[in-house]
Amino acid sequence: MSNLEKYVDAFKETFMVQDSDLSDLKYQDIEAWDSVGHMALMATLEERFNVELDIDDIIEFSSFEVGQSILAKYNISMS
Amino acid sequence: MKDDSTSIANYFVKHKAKNLCVNAKGELLTYLDVYQKAIKPPFTATNRQLVFCIVENEISALSGYFALLVANAVPMMVAVTISTEKLHHLASSYRPHFIWLPEARRKEFERADCMLSQDGYCLLNLHNPERRCHDSLALLLATSGSTGNPKYVRLSHRNLYSNAESIAKFLELTSNEVPITTLPPSYSYGLSIIHSHIFVGATLAITNKTFFDRDFWNFFHDIQATSMGGVPYHYEMLKKLRFTSMNLPSLRTLTQAGGGMDTKLTMEYASYCESSGRRFFSMYGQTEATARMSYLPSSEATFKAGSIGIAIPGGKFWLEDKSGQIFDCADSPGELVYQGPNVSMGYADSYEDLEKSDERHGVLRTGDIARRDGDGYYFIVGRRKRFIKLYGNRVSLSDIDGLLFESGYVAACAGQDNYLEVYALNIDAEKAKLVKKLVVGSLHIAQSAVSVYGVTEFPRSDSGKIQYSELQSQLGILLT
Numbered sequence: 402m403s404n405l406e407k408y409v410d411a412f413k414e415t416f417m418v419q420d421s422d423l424s425d426l427k428y429q430d431i432e433a434w435d436s437v438g439h440m441a442l443m444a445t446l447e448e449r450f451n452v453e454l455d456i457d458d459i460i461e462f463s464s465f466e467v468g469q470s471i472l473a474k475y476n477i478s479m480s
Numbered sequence: 481m482k483d484d485s486t487s488i489a490n491y492f493v494k495h496k497a498k499n500l501c502v503n504a505k506g507e508l509l510t511y512l513d514v515y516q517k518a519i520k521p522p523f524t525a526t527n528r529q530l531v532f533c534i535v536e537n538e539i540s541a542l543s544g545y546f547a548l549l550v551a552n553a554v555p556m557m558v559a560v561t562i563s564t565e566k567l568h569h570l571a572s573s574y575r576p577h578f579i580w581l582p583e584a585r586r587k588e589f590e591r592a593d594c595m596l597s598q599d600g601y602c603l604l605n606l607h608n609p610e611r612r613c614h615d616s617l618a619l620l621l622a623t624s625g626s627t628g629n630p631k632y633v634r635l636s637h638r639n640l641y642s643n644a645e646s647i648a649k650f651l652e653l654t655s656n657e658v659p660i661t662t663l664p665p666s667y668s669y670g671l672s673i674i675h676s677h678i679f680v681g682a683t684l685a686i687t688n689k690t691f692f693d694r695d696f697w698n699f700f701h702d703i704q705a706t707s708m709g710g711v712p713y714h715y716e717m718l719k720k721l722r723f724t725s726m727n728l729p730s731l732r733t734l735t736q737a738g739g740g741m742d743t744k745l746t747m748e749y750a751s752y753c754e755s756s757g758r759r760f761f762s763m764y765g766q767t768e769a770t771a772r773m774s775y776l777p778s779s780e781a782t783f784k785a786g787s788i789g790i791a792i793p794g795g796k797f798w799l800e801d802k803s804g805q806i807f808d809c810a811d812s813p814g815e816l817v818y819q820g821p822n823v824s825m826g827y828a829d830s831y832e833d834l835e836k837s838d839e840r841h842g843v844l845r846t847g848d849i850a851r852r853d854g855d856g857y858y859f860i861v862g863r864r865k866r867f868i869k870l871y872g873n874r875v876s877l878s879d880i881d882g883l884l885f886e887s888g889y890v891a892a893c894a895g896q897d898n899y900l901e902v903y904a905l906n907i908d909a910e911k912a913k914l915v916k917k918l919v920v921g922s923l924h925i926a927q928s929a930v931s932v933y934g935v936t937e938f939p940r941s942d943s944g945k946i947q948y949s950e951l952q953s954q955l956g957i958l959l960t
Contacts, residue, residue: 437871437926459721
C-alpha cells in the first residue's frame with residue numbers, strides 16, 4: 402500500500418467518508434471530524450506511519466491537504 | 481427578578497461593576513449589561529415562561545441565557561448539535577413559549593415571531609399557550625447526550641445557588657479567576673463552571689475553539705486564563721499535546737469530572753500540578769444533583785488518585801446495601817446515596833411535568849456502587865443501572881437499544897466508560913458497519929469507542945430477561 406493509500410484509508414476509516422469527499426475536507430467541516438475525531442485520526446496516522454507527531458503539527462493539522470505537507474516533514478511522501 | 485437572596489440572578493446586580501465575559505476579539509460583557517438587558521422587553525416577557533436555549537460558548541449567546549436567568553424565565557438547555565427533527569420533537573413535547581437560538585436556525589421555526597435579533601442570536605415567540613411552571617423551577621438540563629431522549633432534570637433556584645456556592649467554596653474561587661471555556665453550556669459540568677464563577681464575580685474567558693485550534697492557546701495566553709475543566713477525553717487530548725511541557729504561567733487550577741478517569745492518567749496530572757504549584761481536583765457529580773456532589777481536595781490528589789473524594793460543602797454521602805440498609809464499615813461496596821440542597825426536584829418528560837413540585841426531598845440514589853476507605857474517601861467501583869459515560873455524557877444503554885430497534889436492529893448494548901459494545905442479533909459485516917455508523921452519528925462519539933458484535937442469541941435468565949451483565953465479547957463475533 403502506498404503512503405497516499407494509507408493516508409486516505411486512515412481518513413475513510415476514522416470519519417466514514419468517501420474518496421470524493423476528501424480533497425477539500427477540513428477540521429470541523431463534518432460532524433465526525435470534531436476534537437474527538439481529530440484525536441482518533443492523529444492516533445491512527447501515528448500508528449500507520451510509525452511516527453510521533455509534534456504538538457504544533459497536531460494543532461496545525463487543519464485539513465486533508467495540510468496534513469500531507471505535515472507528514473512530509475516526517476519524511477512521509479505522498480507522491 | 482426573583483426576590484429571593486438565594487438566587488444566582490441576584491449576583492448580576494451584586495457584581496454589576498465587573499466584567500462577566502471576554503472573548504478573543506476583546507469584546508466585553510459586564511454583569512450590568514446582563515441586568516439591563518433582562519429588565520427590558522422582550523426579556524421581561526419571558527418571566528416564568530419556558531424558553532428553549534440553544535447556546536454555544538459565544539458572548540452574544542450567553543448574554544441571552546444570563547438575561548433569561550435574571551428575568552426569572554425557565555430556560556431549557558438544548559445541545560447545539562441537535563437536529564431539526566429532534567428539536568421539533570422536543571418542542572412538541574414541551575411547547576416552549578420562546579426559543580433563544582442562533583439566527584442561522586431561525587428558519588426551522590417558520591411561523592414564529594422574532595422578538596429580538598442581536599449579534600447572530602434571536603429570541604423567537606412560538607405562540608404556544610402560556611403555562612404555569614412551578615414557582616421553584618429555575619432551569620431544565622438534559623440527562624444524557626443526544627440520544628433524542630426528552631428526559632430533562634428539573635432544577636430549582638435553590639439547586640443552582642447552593643451548588644454554585646459550594647463549588648466556589650471548595651475551589652476557593654475569587655473574583656480574580658479567569659476560567660477558559662472548554663465545555664458546552666448545555667452540559668451540567670460546563671454550566672456549573674459558569675455559575676460558580678458568577679457567584680464570585682469572576683470574568684469568564686469565552687471561546688468555542690478546541691484544544692486542537694491554535695486560536696484556543698493564543699487566547700489562553702492573551703487572557704492569562706487561570707483554570708479550565710475537562711472530562712477524561714479532554715485530558716487524553718492534552719496528553720496527546722504534551723500539555724505538561726507547555727508553558728502556561730497563568731494556569732493555577734485544573735478540574736476533572738464527567739466520568740471516572742484512568743487512575744494512571746489522573747496521577748500524571750495530579751503530580752504535574754503538585755510539582756508545579758498548581759491544583760488538581762478530581763470531582764464527581766450528576767445532572768440530577770445540579771452538577772457536583774463530591775471533590776478530592778487538591779492536597780490529596782496524588783495520595784488518593786482514583787478517588788471521587790468527599791461530599792461537597794453542604795452535602796452528605798452514605799452507602800446502602802442491597803436491602804436499602806445504611807452501613808458504616810470501611811471498604812465494603814454499596815449504593816452511593818447523596819443528600820444536599822443541590823439535589824434536583826425530579827425529572828420532566830413533557831410540559832405537563834413543569835408544574836410538579838420537589839419529588840426527591842434532597843436525596844439522590846446515584847445508581848453508582850462505591851466503597852469508602854478508612855480515611856473517609858469514596859471510590860466508585862461499579863454501576864447499578866445500565867448507564868455508561870461517553871466523552872463525559874451519561875448515556876443510557878437502553879436508549880441505544882431503542883434507537884437501534886427503531887432502525888430495524890435487535891441489539892443489546894454493554895460496555896464501560898468511553899467504550900460501547902453493541903451486540904446485534906443475526907447481522908453480517910455489512911450491516912454491522914451501518915449499525916456502527918448509526919451509533920457513532922447519533923451519539924457524536926469516535927468510531928474507536930464502539931465495537932459491534934454479531935450474536936445468534938442473548939444470554940437470558942430463566943424468566944427470559946436479557947442478562948446484560950453477561951454480555952461480553954466472547955459471546956459473539958467482532959464485526960467492526
